[in-house]
Amino acid sequence: MPFQFFSYTLGYLARQFSWRELNVVYLENDNKGFSFAHRTRLLEFLPYDYLQTGDFIAVPTVSSDSAPDVLVANLTDQRAWDLVVQKRVSLLLLPPDQLRLFMIEAYYRNLTYGEFVFIAYGTEGIPSRDNIFWNSDNEETDQVALKAFRALLIIKDGSELWAGAPNLSRTILAEYSKRYNWTMNIKDLAIVNTIRTIEWVEVFVETFLRLESRLPNLTVQQFVKDALNRTYDLPSRKFYLNEIEIMIVPVPILRLSPSGEFETILTFSVPTHTFQFPLASLDWFGNDTLPRDFPVCGINGEKCLSQEIKELLRILVPVMCFVLTIAVAIVIFVIRRRTLNEDLAYLLLQKDQLSLNEDPSHSHGSDVDAFLSQHNGLMGLTGKYGERNVFAKTLQLERTRNRLPQGKESALLQEALLMSRTRHANLVNFYGIILGTTTCQVIYERPVNGNILALTSRSSVFADVELRLALVVNIVAGLHFIHKSQLSYHGNFCSEVCLVNDRFTVLIAQAGVRQLEDLCAGTSVHSNKDFRSDYQAADVLGFGKVLAGLLASDASAAVRPDRVEKLNNVTISSPHHMRDRCLNLDPQWRPTSHDLSMWTKDRKLFGRNIVDLLLDRLQTFANELEADVNAKTADLLEERRKLDELLLEMLPSLIITKLRNNEPIDAELFDSATVLFSDIPVFPRIVEQCGPLDVLQFLAQMHSAFDKVVRSFDVYKVETINDSYVVVSGLPVRNGEGHAAEICRLALKLRLSGNGVQVPGWGGCSPALRLGLNSGPVAAGVVGSRMPRYCLFGDTMNTASRMESHGQANKIHVSPSSRHLAELHGQPQSSRDFEFISRGRIVIKVTPRMKLYIASSVHTYLFSSRAKGSSKPFGFSPPPHMFNRARTGRTQTHHIQIISTYNFLKRERKNGD
Numbered sequence: 001m002p003f004q005f006f007s008y009t010l011g012y013l014a015r016q017f018s019w020r021e022l023n024v025v026y027l028e029n030d031n032k033g034f035s036f037a038h039r040t041r042l043l044e045f046l047p048y049d050y051l052q053t054g055d056f057i058a059v060p061t062v063s064s065d066s067a068p069d070v071l072v073a074n075l076t077d078q079r080a081w082d083l084v085v086q087k088r089v090s091l092l093l094l095p096p097d098q099l100r101l102f103m104i105e106a107y108y109r110n111l112t113y114g115e116f117v118f119i120a121y122g123t124e125g126i127p128s129r130d131n132i133f134w135n136s137d138n139e140e141t142d143q144v145a146l147k148a149f150r151a152l153l154i155i156k157d158g159s160e161l162w163a164g165a166p167n168l169s170r171t172i173l174a175e176y177s178k179r180y181n182w183t184m185n186i187k188d189l190a191i192v193n194t195i196r197t198i199e200w201v202e203v204f205v206e207t208f209l210r211l212e213s214r215l216p217n218l219t220v221q222q223f224v225k226d227a228l229n230r231t232y233d234l235p236s237r238k239f240y241l242n243e244i245e246i247m248i249v250p251v252p253i254l255r256l257s258p259s260g261e262f263e264t265i266l267t268f269s270v271p272t273h274t275f276q277f278p279l280a281s282l283d284w285f286g287n288d289t290l291p292r293d294f295p296v297c298g299i300n301g302e303k304c305l306s307q308e309i310k311e312l313l314r315i316l317v318p319v320m321c322f323v324l325t326i327a328v329a330i331v332i333f334v335i336r337r338r339t340l341n342e343d344l345a346y347l348l349l350q351k352d353q354l355s356l357n358e359d360p361s362h363s364h365g366s367d368v369d370a371f372l373s374q375h376n377g378l379m380g381l382t383g384k385y386g387e388r389n390v391f392a393k394t395l396q397l398e399r400t401r402n403r404l405p406q407g408k409e410s411a412l413l414q415e416a417l418l419m420s421r422t423r424h425a426n427l428v429n430f431y432g433i434i435l436g437t438t439t440c441q442v443i444y445e446r447p448v449n450g451n452i453l454a455l456t457s458r459s460s461v462f463a464d465v466e467l468r469l470a471l472v473v474n475i476v477a478g479l480h481f482i483h484k485s486q487l488s489y490h491g492n493f494c495s496e497v498c499l500v501n502d503r504f505t506v507l508i509a510q511a512g513v514r515q516l517e518d519l520c521a522g523t524s525v526h527s528n529k530d531f532r533s534d535y536q537a538a539d540v541l542g543f544g545k546v547l548a549g550l551l552a553s554d555a556s557a558a559v560r561p562d563r564v565e566k567l568n569n570v571t572i573s574s575p576h577h578m579r580d581r582c583l584n585l586d587p588q589w590r591p592t593s594h595d596l597s598m599w600t601k602d603r604k605l606f607g608r609n610i611v612d613l614l615l616d617r618l619q620t621f622a623n624e625l626e627a628d629v630n631a632k633t634a635d636l637l638e639e640r641r642k643l644d645e646l647l648l649e650m651l652p653s654l655i656i657t658k659l660r661n662n663e664p665i666d667a668e669l670f671d672s673a674t675v676l677f678s679d680i681p682v683f684p685r686i687v688e689q690c691g692p693l694d695v696l697q698f699l700a701q702m703h704s705a706f707d708k709v710v711r712s713f714d715v716y717k718v719e720t721i722n723d724s725y726v727v728v729s730g731l732p733v734r735n736g737e738g739h740a741a742e743i744c745r746l747a748l749k750l751r752l753s754g755n756g757v758q759v760p761g762w763g764g765c766s767p768a769l770r771l772g773l774n775s776g777p778v779a780a781g782v783v784g785s786r787m788p789r790y791c792l793f794g795d796t797m798n799t800a801s802r803m804e805s806h807g808q809a810n811k812i813h814v815s816p817s818s819r820h821l822a823e824l825h826g827q828p829q830s831s832r833d834f835e836f837i838s839r840g841r842i843v844i845k846v847t848p849r850m851k852l853y854i855a856s857s858v859h860t861y862l863f864s865s866r867a868k869g870s871s872k873p874f875g876f877s878p879p880p881h882m883f884n885r886a887r888t889g890r891t892q893t894h895h896i897q898i899i900s901t902y903n904f905l906k907r908e909r910k911n912g913d
Helices: 004-016 034-048 078-084 096-108 139-151 165-180 191-210 212-217 220-227 307-347 367-373 408-421 452-458 465-484 513-521 529-550 575-582 593-602 610-650 653-660 683-689 692-710 739-754 795-805 816-825 889-912
Strands: 023-027 056-059 061-063 071-073 089-093 117-122 152-156 230-233 238-241 251-256 262-269 274-276 354-356 381-385 388-396 430-435 439-445 498-500 506-508 668-679 716-721 724-729 770-783 789-793 811-814 834-842 850-857
Touching: 004 117, 004 152, 004 251, 004 262, 004 274, 023 034, 023 078, 056 078, 071 096, 096 117, 096 139, 139 152, 139 251, 191 212, 191 220, 191 230, 307 408, 307 430, 354 388, 388 513, 408 430, 408 513, 439 513, 452 465, 452 498, 452 529, 465 506, 465 529, 465 575, 465 593, 465 610, 529 575, 529 593, 575 593, 610 653, 668 739, 668 795, 668 816, 683 692, 692 716, 692 724, 692 739, 716 789, 724 739, 739 770, 739 811, 739 816, 739 834, 770 795, 770 816, 795 811, 811 816, 816 834
Parallel strands: 023 056, 023 089, 089 117, 117 152, 770 811
Antiparallel strands: 061 071, 152 251, 230 238, 251 262, 262 274, 354 381, 381 388, 388 439, 430 439, 498 506, 668 724, 668 770, 716 724, 770 789, 811 850, 834 850
């Protein structure tokens, strides 16, 4: 096995048992022998391990008596042993014979009883002679060596540990002796090489069988590579074959057993860096683990206390604890006494700082003061103590102060101290007492809003029962606290002692005044449990009257016991039911303060004060208001959208934006735009033969059909006058030179859309449109202020109108300028939507003779001789009275146009059939 595996094993052994440093013991002046070689290899491989070396200890050497050239250890030198005992773990790099002597000397120095660990490498004959190299045939030293070697661990080379190898060697030697009378040393038998050869053959066979299906495609290098980095479990042993073809076997760590044989106590796996414990227990001199490199108390116990000091502390600690307890008790007693005196002094108020309103007429005219002045008998007088509003309840002493029984004044002060320490969020603050010659005045806080019933009766805010129940929660919390405290009961509970502060929180006044009043009168304070129960029941009865007052019901008549069923468990009952229970004449049928507290929690009233409820309602109102605002805003936006749509029907969006921004709207000249005019040639005849409402319905259907078509094009609808429909492209938003082609496409769609509108009363006939368009410069602007209109002016408009008026029915008449722009900036020749047919030169009013064109579609049926193959030509069936030739004038002209168109349609239908 390679030497670095020994260092690896030592390093991980140190990690297993938390060793950081150790001693390395070697022979001094041994520069070529056993110690030098192992020390050199240790320094070479140890930096890769967990362990950090400590001190290198060179054992002095002397020449051997039998062989002067051989160095032996001088184990009597004390310097080396002084260094050895500085650490509990030592690595011994000594030859076998010197190792035996070292361990015997360590035994005599009491270092082999479990406190120290000695480690040796199992090489160069360690162990040898069948694991008994500690035995030297010297009975006296052998017994010592057997005990000393129990403290030694040997990291053994496991590469020669084959299963059955020793027995096989003995069998071979026996056969040699039997057959040939030949004796030899077992170490001279080359059984190791034979077994290794067999192992390589088994590795080859196992790899061959595993790769049998892939052998034709494998090279020798691939075959060898696949055989490496694997674990092989062979009959001889189990080993790991690494990448450099080394058989790595588990490293055994040996220890001498009490019987004198070395046994394996640990096994280290080099590939996985793990330890296995073959034995049930490590049993290192009675311990289940190896000792640490440095003891907790230090090598010489310098980090721990000596036994004498421990015995002394064992006696002193209880005494000191007792003395400290007595001292703490005395300090606490003194502090409490001083605090009590300070509290008592603080509770004895100065009379000169109290100013009372003796006369109710001095009440500043407020409702609260007027109410309080009417209840001076119960609440006492109002006034101020310093800057604070207070009540002053006057109690009469049984005799003058200087004649009070011994301890009576102290009892009064103790009761006042108890009242001052009984603090709760729903109790008024108790300030102190003023002891006079014959009176004792109790001074406590006066909330600004006064009595609860007076507040709810005069304020409309508390008309809601839920708000009143929020006040009930405060009363229940304060009353329940009084009943749990040392006061045990109130004694004077009624609506007058339930006061409301500026935050609308109910505070219970006079808690403890009844007990103080009994002391002043000379009667004993009712501390008996039965008396406390009676007073607590009386408090609940008073609460029932307060609840009845808040619920606006009659509280004068109590409820008979048979009216209310006793509830063993607190249930969720209504406030009226709880009121009836509290007003029961029999005290045992009334609920306790605990029942009242659970009732408020069960009804989910607990923890909600009046301010929270008001804030919740304010938040609810704000949320509802926000929802209403959002709904109104949505309605407003919807109406604005409708208004915008209506405005867009009257004016362009650009003009609307300028109007909203209060920007001036100036007339604008557009260099190039295309205008389309359309009308119905037979419209005068329709007006003549149809009623007004029918004409309006017909025009509404016609123009609505046109509007649906116009939305799909980059055009702007200018106006409609009777049957005339005017559209422009290229303004108010300029679109380059493509406006003529856009208008041509629109004209084709308009002509088809008009065919679906029937003239009322004409037997399902549809009129033919007459369309004309022209391109050129146009002036545009808004005209008017009350009903503003976006109007167009210029010769382009006039020419476009004449193009329409001089045109033919069901034809799109195009001027040369529009034709030029449409062909120049329209679609490519391969995908054109329209074509132009020359009509010849026509004389148009005012303008010179002009060559006109008729635009026709190349995809749909047209009214020309070029349109062939349509299966469903455009239908037009005029009524018989339209064929009357007696009529003259313009109507007669339209009559002729319709007849010619009708005859043409009949011929087209016949050809199509």
